[in-house]
Amino acid sequence: MVQPRPQALRPERPMTVRTLSRLLSALRAWRAEVEEPVVGRIREEHRDPYAVLVGTVLSLRTRDVVTEQAFDRLWPLASSPAAMLDLPPPLLEAAIRPVGFYKTKARALHAIAALLLEKHGGGVPDELDELLALPGVGRKTANLVLTEGFGKPGICVDTHVHRILNYRWGFVATKTPEETEMALRQNLPKRWWIPVNGLLVAFGQRICRPVGPRCGECPLRGPCPYPGKKGARASRK
Numbered sequence: 606m607v608q609p610r611p612q613a614l615r616p617e618r619p620m621t622v623r624t625l626s627r628l629l630s631a632l633r634a635w636r637a638e639v640e641e642p643v644v645g646r647i648r649e650e651h652r653d654p655y656a657v658l659v660g661t662v663l664s665l666r667t668r669d670v671v672t673e674q675a676f677d678r679l680w681p682l683a684s685s686p687a688a689m690l691d692l693p694p695p696l697l698e699a700a701i702r703p704v705g706f707y708k709t710k711a712r713a714l715h716a717i718a719a720l721l722l723e724k725h726g727g728g729v730p731d732e733l734d735e736l737l738a739l740p741g742v743g744r745k746t747a748n749l750v751l752t753e754g755f756g757k758p759g760i761c762v763d764t765h766v767h768r769i770l771n772y773r774w775g776f777v778a779t780k781t782p783e784e785t786e787m788a789l790r791q792n793l794p795k796r797w798w799i800p801v802n803g804l805l806v807a808f809g810q811r812i813c814r815p816v817g818p819r820c821g822e823c824p825l826r827g828p829c830p831y832p833g834k835k836g837a838r839a840s841r842k
């Protein structure tokens with residue numbers, strides 16, 4: 606049987622803020638039992654915004670396990686912008702390979718380190734605009750450094766947040782992660798701004814996967830409004 610594309614189905618009615626808050630609260634209890642996504646683990650271990658920034662750059666389009674291994678090789682060699690800049694490009698590339706686009710990321714890490722030294726005294730800025738001015742840093746990275754690195758309000762929208770809040774739950778109806786971020790800045794209660802990314806990334810990786818969601822073991826299967834959830838027809842009878 607041909608499976609519908611994830612985007613082909615979506616809830617008929619928009620999800621309310623109240624329902625979303627209920628689902629996220631339930632996810633909080635579920636998340637306590639599973640491992641943090643990689644950037645959260647780096648935050649817990651190092652308590653250093655620069656570590657969060659480096660980990661986030663490495664994590665883009667890369668699986669968590671690969672990111673974590675690359676970070677663990679790189680960090681002993683370059684745990685500050687000055688040390689990063691001193692690391693010869695071939696050694697930097699060798700340390701982070703095989704993360705996706707490792708050559709581009711190695712160049713970005715050098716360029717970021719140079720700018721942090723030149724404009725921020727070797728520290729990491731804690732304002733969104735200043736983070737966005739760093740080479741190769743987009744909204745997802747900047748928001749994640751704000752929330753995970755500094756505990757400041759920001760909304761990091763990655764592919765899981767964008768996908769689940771659109772197609773699975775219908776809380777937003779947007780076309781791009783950036784549009785989703787702007788919609789959430791207007792409608793999402795502030796208490797969820799920081800945790801929403803960690804909750805939905807862990808949930809999207811393990812349970813509400815883009816292809817083959819594990820609805821049978823999903824803690825939100827009852828209230829989930831996705832019309833394509835497995836067992837949906839049976840549960841409506």
Ligand code: SF4
Nearest residue numbers: 813818820823826829
């Ligand atoms: S029931 Fe299925 S579609 Fe709904 S949140 Fe759970 S895994 Fe995702």
